[in-house]
Amino acid sequence: MFPSGFAWGAATAAYQIEGGWDSDDKGPSIWDTFCHREGEEGRVFAAQNGDVSCNSYELWRKDLQCVQELGLTHYRMSLSWARLLPDGTTGTVNPKGVRYYNTVINDLVACNVSPMVTLYHFDLPQALQDRGGWKSPDMATLFDSYARFCFEEFGDRVKLWITINEPYVCAKLGHEDGSHAPGVKQPGVAAYLVGHNMLRAHARAWHSYDSLFRSKQNGAVSLALNSDWVEPLDPASAGDISAAERFLAFTLGWFAWPVFATGDYPPAMRSAVDAQSARLGYGGVDSRLPGFSEDEPALLGTADFFALNYYTSRKVRSRGGGAGGDGVSMKSDLDAEGVLDPSWPLCGVSWLAVVPRGLRNLLGYIKETFNNPAVYVTENGFSQVGAVEIDDVQRCRFYHDTIMEVAEAIEDGVRVRGYFAWSLLDNFEWADGFSVRFGLFHVDFSEDGRPRTMYRSGREYAKIIAKHRPGPNADKGKAEKLL
């Protein structure tokens, strides 16, 4: 069912697990600022923060043990930019940060676990936010310098790279809704600019890898895109059909189209933004959705594989033709609304309905739309809220059913190369703080040693892996097959 060399992984992100927020000369990131800002209640659940979290900065070896207990072949982690480069630039390198990640990467490799490393998972150095953050066009070259630094330092051992995790979430939650750091609320304008600069940054980093590192390091680089699977609420309604198409264009298509399809934004997105600007009399000279310049490094083809974060599905209906009641905003541009099917089970957080089949559908869509790329499912998971159940049978089912859908997708001809559960550990779930638990391991945040305890779903996942991964000596001596 699963091809040899299939990656069985789990994922984490630096700010969500590391703690050590100001240890050993680390610079502050926008999430430190966002969580610490006083007098603005209600940003993060119970005013919690990631100052200590799982304390993986000090307790990494405990995480390594978790990785081994699961029998993972791969571990997806992110680097804290501000831990490596406290002011965001390569002008000041923090050797203690470099040493930390070298320890982590060396330990993984020594245990025969391949690291997949994300350069950016939501935690911009505050010093760069002070220079305009992702709204600034300068971010493309700043990110490129950081990426080159990381390829140089770690690329001899890291063969799978993600430049940016979920540019959609950074743009939309960080700069449209303001529910994530940096907490900017400039609806209908900032998110498009941020998304644009993230794409420009990604393209530069990929080109740098391609021209300066690929020949000696032989790795692969992509960006991780989150998307729901969507279907029209009423499959007989032309309005709902085009609403579902727009919905996908504004989420997955926003970033996938430029990189995998045409080098530009999806036509359904471009026309919707421009039509709504005209309707609302928005006076900008340029479209709120920027255009790509000829002088920039090309975007098309700047990913060596497709990295997909899939959590849930939506039924989509039209909101009725650009009424514009929301003023200038992404919501009014999109003019479509995603709803849950009442038959889908929920799992604690309002946005996450359990729809394993949606992953197979989305993988099929990616195969057809983007010319059958190699795909890694870089995140997929299911959360717990409220009373902790170590014996989490519902999540066992979820993982089992979802992984079976991945197997079906492979049968369908989708070139799925790996699957990463979100997450290895319970951790700081952004605006939901510690109230939402996604771990395969429970973490007791009330104790200093942050003890990790495997959930039943961890045991279930370990069993699935043991059944499918090749024996310890099977692939010895062969170069790892990435794509």
Ligand code: GBH
């Ligand atoms: C991932 O995003 C992140 O990469 C990861 O860090 C995170 O811990 C994980 O999900 C679990 O959430 O609250 O109605 O505004 C997943 C994609 C898109 C899911 C935004 C939540 C917010 C819906 N996310 N969505 S709402």
